[in-house]
Amino acid sequence: MSSTSSLSNLSNLSRLTNASRRGRGPAAGAQRMLTMLAGAAVATWWVMRRVRTRRISIAGQVALVTGGSRGLGFLVARDLVREGCRVAICARDPAELDRARASLIADGDARADGPPDVIALTCDVTDAGAVARLIGDVVAHFGKLDILVNNAGIIQVGSLDSLTLADFHQTMAVNFWGTVHTTLAALSELRRRRGRIVNVTSIGGRVAVPRLLPYDCAKFAAYGFSEGLRAELARDGVSVTTVVPGLMRTGSASFATFKTRGDERWFSIAARTPGLTMQARRAARQIVAALKRRDARAVLGTPAKLLRLANDLVPGLTAPALSAAHRLLPGAARGRRFWRAAAGSNAAAGSNVAKASPGRASA
Numbered sequence: 072m073s074s075t076s077s078l079s080n081l082s083n084l085s086r087l088t089n090a091s092r093r094g095r096g097p098a099a100g101a102q103r104m105l106t107m108l109a110g111a112a113v114a115t116w117w118v119m120r121r122v123r124t125r126r127i128s129i130a131g132q133v134a135l136v137t138g139g140s141r142g143l144g145f146l147v148a149r150d151l152v153r154e155g156c157r158v159a160i161c162a163r164d165p166a167e168l169d170r171a172r173a174s175l176i177a178d179g180d181a182r183a184d185g186p187p188d189v190i191a192l193t194c195d196v197t198d199a200g201a202v203a204r205l206i207g208d209v210v211a212h213f214g215k216l217d218i219l220v221n222n223a224g225i226i227q228v229g230s231l232d233s234l235t236l237a238d239f240h241q242t243m244a245v246n247f248w249g250t251v252h253t254t255l256a257a258l259s260e261l262r263r264r265r266g267r268i269v270n271v272t273s274i275g276g277r278v279a280v281p282r283l284l285p286y287d288c289a290k291f292a293a294y295g296f297s298e299g300l301r302a303e304l305a306r307d308g309v310s311v312t313t314v315v316p317g318l319m320r321t322g323s324a325s326f327a328t329f330k331t332r333g334d335e336r337w338f339s340i341a342a343r344t345p346g347l348t349m350q351a352r353r354a355a356r357q358i359v360a361a362l363k364r365r366d367a368r369a370v371l372g373t374p375a376k377l378l379r380l381a382n383d384l385v386p387g388l389t390a391p392a393l394s395a396a397h398r399l400l401p402g403a404a405r406g407r408r409f410w411r412a413a414a415g416s417n418a419a420a421g422s423n424v425a426k427a428s429p430g431r432a433s434a
């Protein structure tokens with residue numbers, strides 16, 4: 072090829088590129104067409120999925136939601152009532168349970184088929200005997216159990232040095248063993264009904280987030296249990312959906328235990344920051360939709376999706392990134408300086424972050 076012809080090829084290429092950059096020419100047209108086709112395909116998939124989800128009816132089914140007295144569990148219970156389910160909720164605090172039950176009944180009162188059938192039972196899911204009685208009571212009241220939502224959970228926030236062995240045991244007892252207890256106790260009934268199990272784990276059960284070690288351990292264990300359970304129960308027609316939420320605005324910061332001084336500050340900020348967290352009622356809607364479709368997994372929120380992807384694709388990058396983030400938290404020397412400065416600017420701006428006690432689950 073002569074140097075004149077390669078020069079002319081180069082100038083043609085550069086003309087094409089420039090035309091494409093300016094949004095003209097065949098390359099730009101093809102690019103626009105491809106983008107439009109991809110957009111249309113995604114929109115069609117999304118609409119079809121919504122239509123399919125709406126067509127699946129779970130009306131008349133009986134659901135048990137653990138930790139249904141507040142936060143995410145309450146909102147999932149409310150959506151199940153709206154789907155026409157008969158619902159049992161359980162938690163430890165009887166007064167909060169009563170309020171939740173009254174609220175669920177009031178919310179479903181406008182239904183054409185009369186007020187919903189909702190019961191509230193006190194139960195500590197760490198107690199296998201109490202859980203067996205709970206399942207017995209639910210089946211005795213409704214005559215069956217079709218859906219089990221393992222949602223009850225606690226969270227302890229603290230550096231490794233502030234944690235005791237008892238903290239690990241306590242978190243494992245609720246977040247992992249609680250899920251195992253309810254599942255084993257309900258298994259024969261769920262097999263009989265070809266039912267559905269939903270296990271609410273966490274992005275902390277896929278990527279170990281610093282300052283949450285007992286929580287991470289329990290959620291990793293719950294994630295493994297849930298995935299293995301799905302494989303084992305498929306032949307019985309029982310579906311298992313593993314829910315992996317990122318941070319949600321459930322008000323959980325008010326109920327978390329903070330072991331290291333200053334941790335409540337960053338946790339409260341993180342738990343209330345819109346781009347970082349998702350609305351709890353949106354999360355509940357997505358969980359009920361995934362449950363209806365019998366999906367294997369539901370990862371909730373863009374930050375959780377991105378973090379999971381990054382951890383799966385480039386684990387070599389997430390580990391140092393998490394270590395760097397940890398160095399900024401209170402307790403670490405750099406973190407102390409950072410949070411002192413943040414406190415200064417909050418005070419100057421009249422911020423209420425430091426005394427924040429995020430409200431209850433936003434309905």
Ligand SMILES: NC(=O)c1ccc[n+]([C@@H]2O[C@H](COP(=O)([O-])OP(=O)(O)OC[C@H]3O[C@@H](n4cnc5c(N)ncnc54)[C@H](OP(=O)(O)O)[C@@H]3O)[C@@H](O)[C@H]2O)c1
Nearest residue numbers: 138140142143162163164195196223224273318319321323
């Ligand atoms: N909020 C988030 O950002 C987030 C992110 C990822 C995953 N999650 C997970 O989502 C689930 C719900 O979280 P949330 O934010 O809604 O929490 P929450 O507002 O603190 O609610 C927790 C619920 O669990 C109950 N519970 C706690 N310990 C229990 C026990 N031993 N036995 C029975 N019930 C118990 C609580 O009632 P009592 O205290 O009265 O028992 C309450 O009803 C949890 O599994 C959590 O780990 C939350």
